[in-house]
Amino acid sequence: MHQTRRSLAPHLLSALVALPTLVSARGAVGQVVPPPAPGLVGDARALLQRARGAVPAGNTRGRVALDRTLERLDDLGLSDPGSGTGAGRLVLVNIAAAELVAYDAGREVLRSRIVVGAARTRTPQLATFVTTVRSNPPWYVPASIEPEIRAAGAVGFRVVNGRLVQPPGPANPLGPLRIGLLDSDGIFLHGTSSPGLFGRQDRALSHGCVRVERIRDLAAWMLGTTPATIAATLASGRTIDLVPAAEVAVAIAYLTAWPDAAGRVVIHSDPYGLDAPGSRRAAYRRVARPLAQTPAEADAPARAAAPEDNPL
Secondary structure, three states: OOOOOOOOHHHHHHHOOOOOEEEEOOEEEEEEOOOOOOOOOOOHHHHHHHHHHOOOOOOHHHHHHHHHHHHHHHHOOOOOOOOOOOOOEEEEEEOOOOEEEEEEOOEEEEEEEEEEEOOOOOOOEEEEEEEEEEEOOOEEOOOOOHHHHHHOOOOOOEEEOOEEEEOOOOOOOOOOEEEEEOOOOOOOEEOOOOHHHHHOOOOEEEOOOEEEOOHHHHHHHHHOOOHHHHHHHHHOOOOEEEOOOOOEEEEEEOOOEEEOOOOEEEEOOOOOOOOOOOOOOOOEEEOOOOOOOOHHHHHHHHHOOOOOOOOO
8 A cells, every 4th residue: 555645636526427407405496507528527626616607696505505615625635736547435425415425436336324413513524544344343432421321321331441331232323333434533434223313304413423324335335245245244243343455535524515316416504504604614634544554564453352442
């Protein structure tokens, strides 16, 4: 693995292919935008600017959403001319849309509803990489909510090295799988014990982590296997850390204008108020790609005991 950082730009640039229609999450508000001419595919700024030019004069919400999204794409590094043309695997977590999209060489392969952080416990904007896919994960209760859990009786929990821990099982809030992210400050992608929440329109409900409805399909894609194989692994009941053979980049971003599965630019709600007049530009953190490892170092995480982490 190369030892230097590389922008996530080529992944997203190749993922954006056509933005023919401008709509809101609650219905149409715009007009048809012709697909870009050959040669413009991959130019994210040009594509979104075409949509921006089609916004009716009175549609302030659409105009602001597109303007702010263009700013955030810059924060992702999409205007970096030296980013190259590499094509790999990318998971784009769109906080504003409460939706996740997985791309392979610029081609959409999976789309899933998600639950993101509530306004008081926001999911941060972050560019990072997948470390492991953990089956049957235990939940190490964050210190911030441990008093609440203890006050409720903490039934079914254990104390491990002074930490309150919930073993794997149907009541575990991480669900059957937890996807670790490099240097993410306790932010993970994971399942849930409350799948009914995915049916809600407002899905800004978590303490910061990202709950994924299609977590089994996502894990299977990351690991290059099948959902049936994932199901068999889960059925063993064992907590196992599995490492994707190929690198998977993850971009967690707040994009209030973004194409849906049909290629229409959708104007999403603004749950964190980041599009509001006078709001400050949201911080975005990029994690450097991990250094190349020797075979012995690469095997070490699999041999070591699972670390005590802090999923939210």
